[in-house]
Amino acid sequence: MPELSRFYGIVIRMYFGDHDPPHFHAYYAGAKAVFAIPSSEVIHGNLPTRATKLIVEWASLHQDELLQAWDLAVALQQPDRIEPLP
Template identity: 40%
Template sequence: MHVKYQEHEVVVSIPDGDILEGSIPSSKMKILQAWIEIHQDELVADWELAVSGEQPYKIEPLR
């Protein structure tokens, strides 16, 4: 999953949220990891849809 924050970008794995590439400020990374934990089931389901060529569902964004 690609995440952008201002001029920063990070690529994290689904569903565990490990950083694969890039970086964002640590305070924002903590928020991102909490969001991933809350939406873990939805992220896995969307990943499976995307891999099979189907349209993933929209997940509530970070606010």
């Protein structure tokens, strides 16, 4: 599972060959959640509110890159890393 980004203790990943709808996995402090692309809504799991807000902010800045990463990961190709939040 490729790691796309890492910031403030949050790790963002995608699975190769994953199922629709387009989404990414976020991990923080032993918890995880799945976020839809491009809505950035949590579709599974639960993270602390502050971490969720940071992930939504990050995802809104990188919508195009996330969709490109999704297309590559579904095609079993390595997606590019995405810049973290500053």
